[in-house]
Amino acid sequence: MRKAVLALSIGAILGLAGCGENDAKQTQAQEQTSQIAANEAGQEQSAEQAYLLLVDNYFNDLLKLEPIYATFVGVNDYNDQFGDGLSHAYLTERHQLNTRYLKEVKKIDRDQLSNELKLSYDMFNYDRNVALADETFPNHFMPMNQFYSTVISMVQLGSGESAQPFNTVEDYRNWEKRLLGFIDWLKLAQVRMNEGIESKVVLPRVLVERIIPQLSAQLVDNVDDSLFYTPITLMPESFSDTDKQAITAEYTKLIGEQLIPELTSLRNYFQNTYIKSSRATDGWWGLPNGKVWYQHLANSHTTTTMPVDEIHKVGLDEVARILSEMDKVRVQVDFEGDLNAFFASLSSEPQYFFTERQGLIDGYMELKEQINVQMPKYFNVMPKADYVVKPVESFREQSAAGASYDAPAVDGSRPGVFYINTYNLKAQPKWGMTTLSLHEAAPGHHFQIAIKQELTGVPEFQRFGGYTAFEEGWGLYAEYLGIEMGLFNDPYQYFGKLSDEMLRAMRLVVDTGLHAKGWTREQAIQYMKDNSPMAESDIIAEVERYMAIPGQALSYKVGQLQILALRAKSEQELGDKFDLKAFHDQILTSGSLPMEVMELKVNDWIASQK
Template sequence: MRKAVLALSIGAILGLAGCGENDNKQIQQAEKTAQPTAEQSAQMQSAEQVYLLLVDNYFKDLLQLEPIYATFVGVNDYNDQFGDGLSDAYLKQRHDLNTRYLKEVKKIDRSQLSNELKLSYDMFNYDRNVALADETFPNHFMPMNQFYSTVISMVQLGSGESAQPFNTVEDYRNWEKRLQGFIEWLKLAQVRMDEGVQSKVVLPRVLVERIIPQLSAQLVDNISDSLFYTPITLMPESFSDADKQALTQEYTALIGEQLLPELTSLRDYFQNTYLKSSRATDGWWGLPNGKVWYQHLANSHTTTTMPVDEIHKIGLDEVARILSEMDKVRVQVGFEGDLSDFFASLSSEPQYFFTDRQGLIDGYMVLKDKINLELPKYFNVMPKADYVVKPVESFREQSAAGASYDAPAVDGSRPGVFYINTYNLKAQPKWGMTTLSLHEAAPGHHFQIAIKQELSGVPEFQRFGNYTAFEEGWALYAEYLGIEMGLFNDPYQYFGKLSDEMLRAMRLVVDTGLHAKGWTREQAIQYMKDNSPMAESDIIAEVERYMAIPGQALSYKVGQLKILSLRAQAEKELGEQFDLKAYHDQILTSGSLPMEVMELKVNDWIAAQK
């Protein structure tokens, strides 16, 4: 693993580039005056070396503890290991890892670090503290849900189109061993859920009902029809006949004699045992210490300390503002009827929808080319990796989100993937395409995540870490940029932008309503029906997603509002000196950042420009 050495930030270079001769003399004089002594320089160099070595060692230890994560970040040393994430031994190892490194990093004098490493130091401290706080809640009693499932993740890894490599015989044997670890996890998950039943920490009933068919879909009569058999169908021609025969026999036995029986056991457990013990409440407030737990989740996802009530109020205000903007569009297009009639029209009339799945995918490919033409006007830094548009796989399309993004391979061997859910074409209106593409692909998730992975000169934990508020906030900000790019001149496409923004505003209301204010699933669904033109199938999937992963949905709006407010601050303070491309450099070139650390970085940049 390479050593991380930090370079000058792009923003600092751009700031100096605009100086006049007198300014340069003043800067040179200031630099001369501020030159550290040899002893100070040695202390700073020593502190930076100690810090970089510390976080490098942390990342190595983390990858050993989380082998599947290692595969996703392009480190293939542990491709034969599953890790368990649930055992007492694992939980102790994770606790010891965070405790030990938090103790060690506090020994380093932050003031002796460069500005960039001070931000990195703050991130590292923040991560360890949040992780330790998270350990105080019994997350391991609910090891899967209908939205995030280890079963689905393993199917995707085994498809040959994800991070797990299938290029050599050793790769195939590695996957066999990893599958054996997964089989043990399936057993342990039932033990943990039994403990959850005893502690009254269980999933809502409706979510359990969603999981059962997902598991049933994996229980095929013919082993060759199993999605876990896919690697055998993809064996390279270069493999010898003997290897092909051996691998086929091994995979057939492993899937048929071990994996499918354990998946059947898990499905039966959910259906016959866990379902009866699932809870009637829909929100986290119905769990022991649930409101405190939810406040922690809201803060960790948004990387803020905002009270839940404040987030709820912001959501109500944003919903009202966006409704007003939507009504302006209704008037602009000359629609006769009120806003609810307009919603109904946009959600049902045939001209707003594709009639076949491939037409929808092709439409996004055309849109990709259109957006790509505008991007150089707004960005100095763009990802080297490309992305492709694909439909969501059939086995998970019924409960998957309308769209999602998967990162490209770290080594550049696989592009990013912009997934479109083609299950219900009435949930994919043409007027929503521009904003969805901006969010999930370029310049949204694809830019932020691919650029982060391609960074050089930052610690590895920083390249591969993520904060939902930053990543989703950026993606929602990317939708806003579409206005400036001229991509929303069509009022219907602009309405699509408002509709997606409305979804993120409603999330502030609904997520907090469900988990802190005692809302029911039905109340949440009705609120979203009343305030948006979304398809009912999408609304139901959204609400059930919030039930499964509380707090995550708050991140989008909170993050976007912070990025917009920092940009407004920079524009105000810098005036004609403000450079939008340079501002985007500041946001994108240090990896994913907690909100407070991002604010510190932008404030430092503003001061440097002055």
């Protein structure tokens, strides 16, 4: 999956990292210059000019409201601001932003736009409606969980390897001010969670138990042992001694006298107050209006209107189909024993696992080279940006997913990152490496996200917005492409592909089971143990992730099935005229699309090819 970079309240926005600051500002200047010239010449504004100016203004207003998002897309005007995401003022301004721009976009005649801008118009309209619907649910009463934590995200921003720059003295002053905003957020989060307690909108107890050690890990005795002290260790040699001494003194005081005490207060709040009011139910159905809320989350994550019961049924059918395919592999490799015994063998025998963490990382680097050779055969458009393979940082590895992806900066200052969790090597079998690399890196997330960010001639919101169903659906479709690339000729690697596909199919069953059908955490864990060879530690982390971010896990399989259905339709209707590279161009070159908009685009392409 793509790695989230901020708390759940803004995580959906902030994981969509980066363009260059000049790109965004140049686009804005060009649009404004064009409009001024048209006005001076007495020309009536066209629908396309009106639309482009509107969405450009929206994007800039959004950057003001979400300053950390601005940092991630390379606009550094707000690097000194945190953006609380929880205050009444913020919630009001967010509502007004979506309401105002939805009203304004409806004044523009869609029929007067080009085909490409019609898609963009539909995306923009869709986004505003979903955002307004989302506002009707009290997400802000649960501002963090064990999976999306603003604390961890701020550590990552301060690491020097993320979007926050640490090149000048001003950069350091900006981070200091942003930390002050973060300290205010830590206080406000407790206020919101208290309101959640009063409204009975609280986290399950087990998730609270996971958060406490994450916070405790930040409570060091010596300031220079704090991960928030990392920028001091990265200070450029070019800084004067006076600046170095002043910055070090200020950071030491800020971390020691304000940040750590506030983090301690938050840890104590979870440990002594919040946990007593946490809920015994594991799914969203246990919250007020929880089933309606969950149906909304399922629809927003999948960008469909599929009822939860239908999604559950699709999952059950897919699990049965994939189990049958897995059993064929068992027969092919002449394994003596039933499928469960095959699962047990693949999950335990030493030859299927690395013994050293670096060996796992090196193995993925070798796979990268093998896969890259195949890419020109299947794609006309490929990303300019490269990606690197890194282990998940030690401070978050116990709760992190098995793998994840961080987007590159378009200006070339930061490559994409394919993160591998090396905490438990028994959760990273060798037979699962090919499919995982295809999904997270090339041609999966790295291709889709990097290409999207490198697009020209499309509105900024389109380059840096995204939909989980499209992005994760593409990642799972990328695994399917591995079959055609000949990367699964080894039956054990093919089993790895089936195993990962099984995970996505089980998610349809387990996520809906937990949140709509009253399943317990233990019931969900047992279902996954019965139907896959996954390590138990991995299964537990997965189930607790679904508990924390309901509906998100549905998007993988739903998105893949939608893309495969559109490809099948294209092949059937175009026959010999079907070009797989051209089909991939259609999917990748308009950014991330809601499923309905993607279908419209492909249908138009089919008609044009005929």
